[in-house]
Amino acid sequence: MEFIAQNMAPIMFASLILFMLIGYPVAFSLAANGLMFFFIGVLLTPYSGGAINLAWPLLYALPDNFYGSRVMSNDxxxxxxxxxxxxxxxxxxxxxxxxxxxxxxxxxxxxxxxxxxxxxxxxxxxxxxxxxxxxxxxxxxxxxxxxxxxxxxxxxxxxxxxxxxxxxxxxxxxxxxxxxxxxxxxxxxxxxxxxxxxxxxxxxxxxxxxxxxxxxxxxxxxxxxxxxxxxxxxVVSLLIALVVAVAIAYAAYHYLVPAHGDNADILGAAVGVIFIYVVAILDRSLNINMMxxxxxxxxxxxxxxxxxxxxxxxxxxxxxxxxxxxxxxxxxxxxxxxxxxxxxSMDVIKQALASTTRLSSFVLFILIGARVFSLTFYGVNG
Incomplete structure (x- = not known):
């Protein structure tokens, strides 16, 4: 008992790795190990020689931790x-x-x-x-x-x-x-x-x-x-287009410096990029073949x-x-x-919303599981 109590942190970490190698989802592996070792840690506290600092009131505070600024209400x-x-x-x-x-x-x-x-x-x-x-x-x-x-x-x-x-x-x-x-x-x-x-x-x-x-x-x-x-x-045409865009951006920068100061470089670059993009669109649409x-x-x-x-x-x-x-x-x-x-299309938007919901929920569950795991891990001097 004393050996387990005084080496709870490495045992807990090894158990987490084992759960994930078996194939359990990361979120549930974190939460399950956190809760399981919390119960074990509370029972083995008298045998730990002060290495375990866990008590039941810490578990009662978990919901406040989830819904506080740490997870659910985190901007x-x-x-x-x-x-x-x-x-x-x-x-x-x-x-x-x-x-x-x-x-x-x-x-x-x-x-x-x-x-x-x-x-x-x-x-x-x-x-x-x-x-x-x-x-x-x-x-x-x-x-x-x-x-x-x-x-x-x-x-x-x-x-x-x-x-x-x-x-x-x-x-x-x-x-x-x-x-x-x-x-x-x-x-x-x-x-x-x-x-x-x-x-x-x-x-x-x-x-x-x-x-x-x-x-x-x-x-x-x-x-x-x-x-x-x-x-x-x-490639030569592409290089010429790049040089023209840079030249226009440089000229626009000097023109905009008196009025816009530090933001003139960004605005100048935007002018050069927009110019060459519009030229490419018109060149293709009107079959000018300049580029x-x-x-x-x-x-x-x-x-x-x-x-x-x-x-x-x-x-x-x-x-x-x-x-x-x-x-x-x-x-x-x-x-x-x-x-x-x-x-x-609506199909694209629906697919994107469904995938976003799944992935965001997945991340949220991992954070909740990590919160449970870290509570116990710190409590066993991990």
């Missing part, structure tokens, strides 16, 4: 359903398919081009969805058959897709960061700012791995064949998600909006993007 956690809804709407609207097709065509002529595209699109999806499941499922269903069709090694293709999908764990607006911010008592904005650079570094390391693999094992990731490059060649097809596609496909990223993360980092407000704007922006593509 920070309100951002979770907004970001989840935004991510699922974007996934249902076909953004991943458009991005993969466009970036794949852009990098297709070089060895490992599809792998670069998967990593880049994975980072973009992470920055716009924040939901790992949405990123991994979208990337796996869309890119794996294409990569295998064009001769990619199965192990390399699977590894690249799995790695790119996990970027949603660390690149803001990650749901994991919101939960961590709540548990650590830090602001979500600070967590996002702290995770942004590591997320970009991780993306760079994945890209470096592909570079090395394309040199060491070139046959495992070949370039796209000529017949698969449907958008043709147009190459590749340049048109890259500009039209890339700018909306980048604008959405700024709408969400930019406003949070600049202090214009709280994470909850940024998530709400992102949800509205995702609906607008889906509507612009003609892919917004």
């Amino acid at each position: 920070t956690l309100l951002a979770i359903p907004f970001f989840t809804f935004m991510g699922i709407v974007l996934e249902r609207s076909g953004m991943a398919e458009d991005l993969l097709d466009t970036i794949g065509q852009l990098f297709g002529p070089i060895r490992g081009g599809l792998a670069y595209a998967v990593i880049f699109v994975g980072a973009l999806l992470a920055a716009t969805t924040g939901v790992v499941a949405a990123s991994v499922i979208a990337m796996g269903l869309i890119s794996l058959p294409i990569m295998l069709r064009y001769g990619y090694d199965r192990r390399v293709a699977s590894g690249v897709i799995a790695a790119s999908g996990t970027l949603a764990q660390i690149i803001p607006p990650s749901l994991v960061l919101i939960v961590l911010a709540d548990q650590l008592g830090r602001s979500v904005g600070d967590m996002y700012a702290g995770a942004l650079i590591p997320g970009l570094v991780l993306t760079g390391l994945y890209t470096l791995y592909i570079v090395i693999m394309s040199i060491v094992r070139p046959k495992s990731m070949p370039a796209l064949p000529l017949e698969a490059r449907t958008l043709g060649h147009g 190459s097809r590749l340049a048109q596609q890259v500009v039209i496909v890339l700018i909306p998600p980048l604008a959405l990223i700024f709408l969400v993360l930019g406003t949070i980092f600049l202090g214009i909006a709280t994470p909850t407000e940024g998530g709400a704007m992102g949800a509205v922006g995702a609906l607008a993007m889906a509507a612009m593509k003609g892919r917004l």
Whole structure:
């Protein structure tokens, strides 16, 4: 008895791992272990030599803990359903398919081009969805058959897709960061700012791995064949469009500085981006063909998600909006993007709402289970 009482914390932790390995849901494993070891701890308190500090009144306080500011009434956690809804709407609207097709065509002529595209699109999806499941499922269903069709090694293709999908764990607006911010008592904005650079570094390391693999094992990731490059060649046109956009943004910045001060750089960049986007839309709609097809596609496909990223993360980092407000704007922006593509319907909205409810409830149950587990774990000197 004394051995069990004085080593309750490691036994409790080992029991939690065992429950999860057996296959029990994480939320119920946490709650069940917390309650079970609470009862055992209260009974073994006389044998613990002061190592266990548990009493029945602590259990009575749990409902107040759940419905207080820690879980059910926590404003920070309100951002979770907004970001989840935004991510699922974007996934249902076909953004991943458009991005993969466009970036794949852009990098297709070089060895490992599809792998670069998967990593880049994975980072973009992470920055716009924040939901790992949405990123991994979208990337796996869309890119794996294409990569295998064009001769990619199965192990390399699977590894690249799995790695790119996990970027949603660390690149803001990650749901994991919101939960961590709540548990650590830090602001979500600070967590996002702290995770942004590591997320970009991780993306760079994945890209470096592909570079090395394309040199060491070139046959495992070949370039796209000529017949698969449907958008043709147009990188020079794309670079010219980029230079024009930067020049217009720079000119707009100097024009706006006297009136807008510190905000002139953001407004100037917005002017440059909007200008080149409108030009690409008109060029395609009116068949002017001033830009190459590749340049048109890259500009039209890339700018909306980048604008959405700024709408969400930019406003949070600049202090214009709280994470909850940024998530709400992102949800509205995702609906607008889906509507612009003609892919917004009641079925999409219903599916997004149902998935958001399930995922948000899942996170909520985990937090409640973690609260029960931590109460007992701290009480047994864990």
